[in-house]
Amino acid sequence: MLCPFCLTNQKNLQNIERDGIPKLLCPKCKEAIPSRYIADYKTCPPVVVSVVGFRGHGKTVYCASLFYAMRRSGLASIWPGFFTTALNEESLDTVIANSSMLEKGELPPSTVKNFPRPTLLQIYGIPGYPPRTLLFYDTAGEVFERASAISRYAGFIMRAHTVLFLVSIRDLENPAPEMARLLNTYIIGLEELGGNPSMQNLVVVLTQADRWLAAIEGFPKIREHLVRGSIAHLANSGNYVQTLQAISSELRYFLLTKVNAHEFVHAAEKFFKSTRFCAVSALGAAPMGHKLQTKVVPKRVLDPLIWLMEYSLTPWQRFLIKLRS
Incomplete structure (x- = not known):
């Protein structure tokens, strides 16, 4: 166990x-x-949610927005049988506190630099996927600036089969080389811990998408996906993974042609088991300082979670799901 x-x-x-x-x-x-973690270990196995990224690129806000989307956005009325449940008091407090802050128009505080306490959350009823116990780990962004800090404070990355690699391209002075540097630092840190990136799936999450919508002229599929990205649009999503695969290809081309992130994309595809791209807007609109100016409207924050669920499937589970569909 x-x-x-x-x-x-x-x-x-x-x-x-x-x-x-x-x-x-x-x-x-x-x-x-937690007793339920033990009792449900086989039927609701753990999935380590490893969130990686520079300081200020939206890791903590993304996690808070995901908690809000799962618990406060009416998702259970869209997906029959969907619900989440925390496994201990500390996790419940974290989920409620983060969701409540966003609901009140406030941003959660930045994460401290230490080995994080996990938020333990069971999730049931995502269409097409069996239940999972999500183990959320979020540490300070400065940890990922140095490989030595990763090995000291972010050992959780070793247990992750899928890594959520968050990047806010608008917050980078030179996005292409800085993205490549962050990825290189992560790979060194993982290898110093004894890990191997070829055993991990990389999900590149472009955050704060509401701030760079104007930069995606010529990419109507990406724009439409983001604009129509509220929770309500998941009601009739069909085979959503196929949609995510198509958007991933579009975002890959966007990074190559508009951001010139060739080195980043090539290294990701060389070193990792698989590489996918998605874009999210955790808040729906840019805040003013630490305050939201409008009601929080998460856009596509569930896309990285769907990739996590997809990659958590065993070959047998994937075969059964394909058979049913």
Whole structure:
């Protein structure tokens, strides 16, 4: 069993009592493992959500927006049987606090530089996908500036089969070389931890898409996908992965022709098991400082999650889903 706190595999958990209540502890980190995490381990297996990116490029806001979209946007009325449930009090507090801040027009504070506490969230009812336990890890953006900091504060990347690589191209002075540098730093940090990028799927998430819509003249499919990106448009999404694949190809071409990010794209496709591209607007419009000027309207924030779910499928599950469709 994978401990969600220290991310080590443990065969035998430690039985103790705390305040007269039986608990099962990880023998390494001594954290109490949530009982439902243990009970549902096989039917709702864990998926490590590894969020990577520069400081100020929207990692924490994206996670908050995703929590909001899953819990406060009416998604359960669109997808029959859909719901999420936190596995411990700390995770529930995180989800509620982040969702409430966005609802009140406030942005969540920046993440501190340490090995993050995970937010543990089970998710059921995404059309076409079995349930999963999502383990969210988000650490400070400056960690990803240096490979040595990655190995110290972001060891969770080792356990991720899929990496969400967040980039705000409008916040980079020279996007192409800076994107390549961030990717190179990540690869070095992963390899110093003993990992291998060829075992990971890379999902490049272009954040704050509302700020660069004007730059995608000549890319009507991308524009339409983003403009029609509210939660309501997921009601009749059909085979959504096919849509995401088409948008990924368009965004790849956009990065090559408009951003000149050839080195970044080529390195990503060389070193990683697979590379996909998506674009999101976590808020729907740019904030003024730490305050939102309009009601939060997340656009396409579920696209990276769908890629995570897609890559979490076993070959047998993928075969069964294909058979049903």
